[in-house]
Amino acid sequence: MTSPAPARLADLAAHAEVSEATASRVLNGKPGVAHATRQRVLAALDVLGYERPARSRQRSAGLVGLVIPELTNPIFPAFAQVIEQSLSGYGYTPVLGTQLPGGATEDELVGQLVERDVAGIIFLSGLHADLTADPGRYAKLAGRGVPFVLVNGYNDDISAPFVSPDDRAAATMAVAHLRELGHRSIGLAVGPERFVPTRRKVEGFTRAMEAAGATPRIQHTLFTVEGGHAAAGALLDAGCTGLVCGSDLMALGAIRAVRQRGLAVPREVSVVGYDDSELNAFTDPPLTTVRQPVGAMAKAAVHALLEPMGGSPMGDTEFVFQPELVVRGSTAHAPG
DSSP: OOOOOOOOHHHHHHHHTSOHHHHHHHHTTOSOSOHHHHHHHHHHHHHTTOOOOGGGOOOOSEEEEEEESOSSSTHHHHHHHHHHHHHHHTTEEEEEEEOOTTSOOHHHHHHHHHHTTOSEEEEESOGGGBTTSOTHHHHHHHHTTOOEEEESOOOTTOOSOEEEEOHHHHHHHHHHHHHHTTOOSEEEEEOOTTBHHHHHHHHHHHHHHHHTTOOOEEEEOOSSHHHHHHHHHHHHHTTOSEEEESSHHHHHHHHHHHHHTTOOTTTTOEEEEEEOOGGGGGSSSOOEEEEOOHHHHHHHHHHHHHHHHTTSOOOOOEEEEOOEEEOOSSOOOOOO
16 A cells, blocks of 8 residues: 655645645644644645644544434535544544444434543434424533534524524525426425424425415425435326425435336426435436535534534524535426
8 A cells, every 4th residue: 555645835835825834834843833724734634635744643632523314325424524624624533423223323322422521512414403302402411511513403492503504595496497497397305394404495495386376296205215216206196397306315216216107307307406416417317406515514513613612602503504506417498
């Protein structure tokens, strides 16, 4: 196995937005560089794929837990990667807790993380997004002095920083795109109603359809390929030529259902996903989707956690980020 290439000073300085002299001082472990600047250069090393010099490696500033639902949906590893890189740039060691089917629950993972004396926890699409779950678990966590940030989901009964995409706007964008292509019968395939992101997507979809004088058709299912397949079947039976899906996995299931009916995507039925993965450009057809701003949201979650971990009071704000419509090959003008 070959060792990592030495860092090119010019590339490192440009990425960290510092002078080459400053980058050199950090690489050589010399004093005279502000802590924040030093961390920015070290983070740039990580992002560019260079190994940190031994002299620059410091003892971890502490452990930070990251609790995610599972790894089969590409959006979750994408979030985890950015969060872990960002935490490492500030000197923290991330500890990943994944809720595999039949494995540890969120509460059990939190218990294990607290036992390891983590400095804080980031929850991604956790029980905070489920309106049927008891929000008291988060009050208990705060009572134990553990700061936390909640990503993708909101609950008025939880006092903490939240980081969310604008799910209402995402559904509105998808509907507007399909209507511009001439689709009038549009359906929404989305996850269980108890989840906050689902409810927000439904609100945005319903509002957009009613504003256009059209009937909103909605099918609740699971955020999976199989769920998208089942929901698409019902929406096709209702005469929909445009399908808006609550996740990219659901969209892939919807495309499968369309083809099993002997119909073509996008010539006869258009499909829009949600999340956006690097793989979407290589699906058949390439998937039109609404992109979550993963990088910005992940970094915001880390920054929101750093303040209470540094001793400041934990905020009580929802940071909402705008999604982006990415048009590819799964949408086209309505048939006829």
